[in-house]
Amino acid sequence: DDDDNELPASYGKVKEDYRLVTSEDGVITAEIVPGTETDVKAKQQIQTDRTAIQRQQQLTDTYLRDIDFLRENVKVVGAAARIVPQTGTRQAIEDAIARLQNKQFISNLQALKASGASVGQVTDTEGQRLENTVVSLNLNSSAFFEELNKLEQWVDENEQIIINKLNSSITTLQSNLAPSSKQDVAMTQGQDTKSIDDELAEYLR
Numbered sequence: 001d002d003d004d005n006e007l008p009a010s011y012g013k014v015k016e017d018y019r020l021v022t023s024e025d026g027v028i029t030a031e032i033v034p035g036t037e038t039d040v041k042a043k044q045q046i047q048t049d050r051t052a053i054q055r056q057q058q059l060t061d062t063y064l065r066d067i068d069f070l071r072e073n074v075k076v077v078g079a080a081a082r083i084v085p086q087t088g089t090r091q092a093i094e095d096a097i098a099r100l101q102n103k104q105f106i107s108n109l110q111a112l113k114a115s116g117a118s119v120g121q122v123t124d125t126e127g128q129r130l131e132n133t134v135v136s137l138n139l140n141s142s143a144f145f146e147e148l149n150k151l152e153q154w155v156d157e158n159e160q161i162i163i164n165k166l167n168s169s170i171t172t173l174q175s176n177l178a179p180s181s182k183q184d185v186a187m188t189q190g191q192d193t194k195s196i197d198d199e200l201a202e203y204l205r
Contacts, residue, residue: 018176031178039181042173045118046185049166049173052117056166059108060159066096067152070137074144081144097137100151105158112162118169119162 014020017038018030032039073084073093083093112119137147174182 021178030176032176032181034178034181039177042177043181043185045116046170046173048116049118049170052112052115052119053163053166055108055112056159056162059104060155063100063105063155064152066100067148067155069093069096070148071145074139076142076144079142081139081141083139093139097139101137105155109162117166119165 014030017033017036019033020028021031022028032042070093073089074081075084076082083090109119137144137151141147174185177185
């Protein structure tokens with residue numbers, strides 16, 4: 001709940017698991033008491049959001065690699081797109097198109113939401129945006145590259161929207177942590193018991 005990330009509105013009644021602290025220059029703020037349930041949940045949420053960012057970046061890279069591959073190996077001739085003749089290229093191109101058409105981004109957005117990442121209603125909005133994006137990628141159409149460009153634009157914009165949302169959540173949560181908890185979070189940054197490849201594969205099954 002987003003309200004749990006906000007500082008208490010009145011210092012007369014501090015939220016449960018929070019305490020008031022005074023800085024050296026006399027500024028009074030509230031921070032989460034280390035070791036409390038709220039502290040544990042906040043640190044877990046930060047780690048979940050960091051992992052979600054990694055997953056999102058990896059999937060974006062995968063999409064962009066396929067898009068670049070298609071640009072290099074397909075050209076429009078007359079009213080249709082044609083594969084640039086290369087041994088073994090046709091199957092690779094068909095595989096790349098299939099990956100782009102299966103809308104893994106929607107599956108990933110749903111998976112991030114299910115994992116508890118702080119993406120909120122962004123998942124529903126972006127899922128609909130992708131549904132509205134032309135992604136037929138028909139090799140018999142002269143609009144092949146137009147569709148490819150639209151998909152690339154959506155992929156880039158989607159990554160920024162999702163990552164900005166996650167970074168905003170992380171910043172808010174960290175601002176409420178006590179110094180010792182911030183150190184704990186800093187020490188666990190980048191640590192993962194399972195590779196992002198494995199976790200992403202599980203989510204997209």
